[in-house]
Amino acid sequence: MKITFLGTGTSQGIPVIGSTHPVCLSKNSKDKRLRSSILIEKDKKNFLIDCSPDFRYQMLINNYRKLDAIFMTHEHQDHIGGLDDIRPVSFIMNKPIPIYGLRRVIENIKKRFFYIFSKNQKLNVSRISVHELDDYKKFFSVENYKIFPLSIWHGYLPILGFRMENFAYITDASNIPIQTVQKLKGINTLVLNILRKVVKNPFSFMLSETLNIIQKIKPKKTYLTHINHTFGFHEEIEKQLPKNVHIAYDGLIIYE
Template sequence: MKITFLGTGTSQGIPVIGSKHPVCLSKNSKDKRLRSSILIEKDKKNFLIDCGPDFRYQMIRSNYETLNAIFMTHEHQDHIGGLDDIRPINFNMNKPIPIYGLRRVIENLKKRFSYIFSENKKSNLSNISVHELDNYKKFFFVENSKIFPLSIWHGDLPILGFRIENFAYITDASSIPIQTIQGLKGVNILVLNILRKVTKNPFSFMLSDTLNVIHKIRPKKTYLTHISHTFGFHEEIETQLPKNVYIAYDRLIIYE
């Protein structure tokens, strides 16, 4: 299983528009982050987790042309804003792309992208099929792959992470239920969000929160994503992390 980090930044990305913060001015490519998203290649199938506003550029620079499923963690703009840009992939594949998410998220997509869901389409619009996950508490199958939806919290909003075999992806978590923690035991690779070092945020983990979750799950390796420019420079922070905890960066490729 091949995993490509399409983006590893927060909702603003890095650099932030107009920011003079040193990280935003960094010349290191690892300090430049598009909105968070990941692509998983398994058994010659491509699975996308989240389709943010940078989706078009992410797919072009990573040289991907097909998608077999899109899994949505939640409905915030930095996670769904690129949905209209799946049209060329529809043309390439000549079939709908299935999207999986909570019923609340699917309903939000129908409002935000009403023209995609219109029964009277008058132009070449994105072609998708939707699958609500509210009734799949344990797992579901996509292209013969067993997918486990993971219940987590983003502030007071229930959202999803996803586990495929011994790989798990969680973003925008502010707390993780004990049942989800138990369901993550035994993963080899965990991707987990980290916003910044210390300043508390009600919607996302700080460094101590993230390290505490890692300690409970004990994966073989953890990669941090959804990173703010205030977290610091990539190369400096990575030297301060515990063993087998790494900062992900855009276009990083790992294997499970």
């Protein structure tokens, strides 16, 4: 299994428009972050988790041209804003691209991208099929692979993470229920969000909370994503983390 980090930033990305923060002015490519998303490759199948507003650019610079499914964590703009740009992908594949998410998320997508769901087949729009995950208590199957939806909280909002085999992806979490922690025991690789070091945010983990969750799950390796510019410089923070915890960066490729 090959995992490519298409983006590792928060909703504003890094650099933030107009910001003079030192991280936003950094010349290090690892300090420049598009909005968070990953692409999983398995047996020539491509699975995307979240479709950020930077999706078009992410697909171009990583030379991807097909998608076999999209898994949505939640409906915030930095996670679904690129859906209109799947149009050329659906044309290349000549079939609808399945999207999986909570019923609330699917309904939100239908409202915000209403034209995609038009019955007028002459419209030049993306072709997608939607699949609600509210009734999946254990797993759902895509291309003969088992995908396990993970219940987590983003502030007051229930959202999803996803586990595939011994890899799991969680972003924008502020709380992970004990039942979900139990479902993650024994995994090899965890991707987990970290917003900033110490300033508490009701919608996302700060560093101590992230490290505490990692201690409970005990994956072999963890990669941090959904990173705010105030978290610090990539190279400096990387040196301060436990040896099995790393900061992800745009374009990073790992294998599971």
